[in-house]
Amino acid sequence: xxxxxxxxxxxxxxxxxxxxxxxxxxxxxxxxxxxxxxxxxxxxxxxxxxxxxxxxxxxxxxxxxxxxxxxxxxxxxxxxxxxxxxxxxxxxxxxxxxxxxxxxxxxxxxxxxxxxxxxxxxxxxxxxxxxxxxxxxxxxxxxxxxxxxxxxxxxxxxxxxxxxxxxxxxxxxxxxxxxxxxxxxxxxxxxxxxxxxxxxxxxxxxxxxxxxxxxxxxxxxxxxxxxxxxxxxxxxxxxxxxxxxxxxxxxxxxxxxxxxxxxxxxxxxxxxxxxxxxxxxxxxxxxxxxxxxxxxxxxxxxxxxxxxxxxxxxxxxxxxxxxxxxxxxxxxxxxxxxxxxxxxxxxxxxxxxxxxxxxxxxxxxxxxxxxxxxxxxxxxxxxxxxxxxxxxxxxxxxxxxxxxxxxxxxxxxxxxxxxxxxxxxxxxxxxxxxxxxxxxxxxxxxxxxxxxxxxxxxxxxxxxxxxxxxxxxxxxxxxxxxxxxxxxxxxxxxxxxxxxxxxxxxxxxxxxxxxxxxxxxxxxxxxxxxxxxxxxxxxxxxxxxxxxxxxxxxxxxxxxxxxxxxxxxxxxxxxxxxxxxxxxxxxxxxxxxxx
Numbered sequence: 001x002x003x004x005x006x007x008x009x010x011x012x013x014x015x016x017x018x019x020x021x022x023x024x025x026x027x028x029x030x031x032x033x034x035x036x037x038x039x040x041x042x043x044x045x046x047x048x049x050x051x052x053x054x055x056x057x058x059x060x061x062x063x064x065x066x067x068x069x070x071x072x073x074x075x076x077x078x079x080x081x082x083x084x085x086x087x088x089x090x091x092x093x094x095x096x097x098x099x100x101x102x103x104x105x106x107x108x109x110x111x112x113x114x115x116x117x118x119x120x121x122x123x124x125x126x127x128x129x130x131x132x133x134x135x136x137x138x139x140x141x142x143x144x145x146x147x148x149x150x151x152x153x154x155x156x157x158x159x160x161x162x163x164x165x166x167x168x169x170x171x172x173x174x175x176x177x178x179x180x181x182x183x184x185x186x187x188x189x190x191x192x193x194x195x196x197x198x199x200x201x202x203x204x205x206x207x208x209x210x211x212x213x214x215x216x217x218x219x220x221x222x223x224x225x226x227x228x229x230x231x232x233x234x235x236x237x238x239x240x241x242x243x244x245x246x247x248x249x250x251x252x253x254x255x256x257x258x259x260x261x262x263x264x265x266x267x268x269x270x271x272x273x274x275x276x277x278x279x280x281x282x283x284x285x286x287x288x289x290x291x292x293x294x295x296x297x298x299x300x301x302x303x304x305x306x307x308x309x310x311x312x313x314x315x316x317x318x319x320x321x322x323x324x325x326x327x328x329x330x331x332x333x334x335x336x337x338x339x340x341x342x343x344x345x346x347x348x349x350x351x352x353x354x355x356x357x358x359x360x361x362x363x364x365x366x367x368x369x370x371x372x373x374x375x376x377x378x379x380x381x382x383x384x385x386x387x388x389x390x391x392x393x394x395x396x397x398x399x400x401x402x403x404x405x406x407x408x409x410x411x412x413x414x415x416x417x418x419x420x421x422x423x424x425x426x427x428x429x430x431x432x433x434x435x436x437x438x439x440x441x442x443x444x445x446x447x448x449x450x451x452x453x454x455x456x457x458x459x460x461x462x463x464x465x466x467x468x469x470x471x472x473x474x475x476x477x478x479x480x481x482x483x484x485x486x487x488x489x490x491x492x493x494x495x496x497x498x499x500x501x502x503x504x505x506x507x508x509x510x511x512x513x514x515x516x517x518x519x520x521x522x523x524x525x526x527x528x529x530x531x532x533x534x535x536x537x538x539x540x541x542x543x544x545x546x547x548x549x550x551x552x553x554x555x556x557x558x559x560x561x562x563x564x565x566x567x568x569x570x571x572x573x574x575x576x577x578x579x580x581x582x583x584x585x586x587x588x589x590x591x592x593x594x595x
Contacts, residue, residue: 120137202215372452
C-alpha cells in the first residue's frame, strides 16, 4: 500500500490568514485582506458566490478596508514590508488602479472611515504630530483637508462622527489601562465618563443618535460593561454587565434598535444580542472561540471574522431570520485532518503570591510525543494567549512538542487590576508567574524538569531572554523572536506616539533606573549559557533591529552559541509565507538538535 510522510512545515504554513474584511452596503460583495497567494493582498467574493478573486497585487498587508456605500470605490491602507506606516489608497470595487489618496512617506494613517455619502474621508495620522497625532477630514471631491481633532496630552484617535457629522467621537490613549473617550460638539470637549482620578478605559463607543451614545468601559469597575451617555444632560448610566465577563466590542443595528456585544471570558469570547426596546439580552452561539471582527448589514445579517485553536481565521455569515452560521471561507490546514490538530487544555495554578494564573496547555498526542514542553510567554504584555489558531503551535505539537502558554499577570481579559500588575513591573511578577507555571507542570506530571524549552515573540521574546538570563537551568535551548533586550534603548526607540505611555507602562529611565537595569535581560549576559536562536524583522517599528543586534553581539562576544536570522522585508511579524516557513522550519530544526 502507499504510505506518506508526516505533514511538513509547508502544509501547516500554507494555512492562510485574514487580517480584515468589509461588506458592501447591498451585500453583493465581500472584500478581505488575505495571504491566499502567499503574500497579503485584497481579495473579493461576489456574494452569494464564495469563489474569491484578487483585487490588488501590491503584496502588502492591508488594514482599514472601507467600501463606499454607493459602490463606487474602496479605501484601504497598505504598509511597506511590515513598517506599519499605512498609506491610504482608493481602488475600483472590481480591482484595478491603486490611486493614492493620503500618502505621506514615513508616516502612518489610521482608522479610515467615510461619510454616509462617500464624499468625505476621515482618518488619524502621525504626519503633523508624531506624538499626540491629529485627525482629518479630507474632501474627496474638492481635495480640501481640514484638521478636526488636535491631539493633546496623549495619542488621540478619531473613532466616529455623529449621524449628521456635527459631533466627533475620539479616544485619548494615556495607557493600555487608561483610555478616555470624548465628543467634540460645537467646539466643546465633552468627557463621556464622570471625572475621577482613578485610571480606567473606554474601549469603544457608538452613536445611536445626535445626542446619545453607548460605550464599553470599566469606569469604577474591574470588568468592562455597557454604559450610556447623554450629550444634552451629560448623564452617564451603567446599563448592562455580565459576571466574570469583560465586554470588548459593541456594534449597533440601527434598523432593529439592538446591540451586538462581544465579551471575553478568559481564553474565549462570547456574543450577545441586546434589544434596546425590550431590554432583553440573548446569548448567541458562535462558530469559533475568538471573534476578531463583527459586521451588521442593513438587513440585519451578521458577518464574523473568527478563529479557534484548531481552525484559522474564517469569515462566517448568519442571516437575520436564521440561526445557523454559513462559512464563507474555508481555511484550514491543507492535508491535515481536523482530528489531528490539538485543542488545548485550560489549566489554573497559584503563583508565588497566591495569584491565580490561567494557562493553555497543548499536549502532543501520545503516538508523537517526544516528552518535551515549550514554554511560550505571550506578547503584549497587556494581551493574552487565547484559543486562537497558531500554525506554529499545531506544527510543533504535531512533531511531538507540547506547548505551555500562561496568561501571567498583566494579561488582558482578567480585569483592570490584573492587567495593571505588569505596569512598571516587566521583569519581576510576570517572570515568577512563568517560573511557577513550570513548577506546576513538573509537580503535576505535565512536564519533566530536564525536558523544557523556551520561545517567545515581542514581550514574549523579552521574557524568553530574561528567563534565560535568570533561570537558565530550566531550559535546554531558547528562541527569541524580536524581543527587547535593553529596556533603556527600547524606551527610546519605540514609535513617537507610544512614548507618552512608556513611563507608566515600562518605567521612567531616570526615576526607575535601578529597576530597569534589574529588569533588562542584557544585565544577565554571563548567565545566558544555553543555545539560542534569535529572529528579527529589519523593518520592525516596535522592537527595532538594534535590540536583537545588541543581544546577539554581546552573547557572541561571550562565546555563547547564537544563531541569528534577519528578514529585510518583514516587520513585527511575518507577512510573507516564504519567510514564515523559513523561520518556523528553522525553529523546529533548532529544537530538534537539543532533545
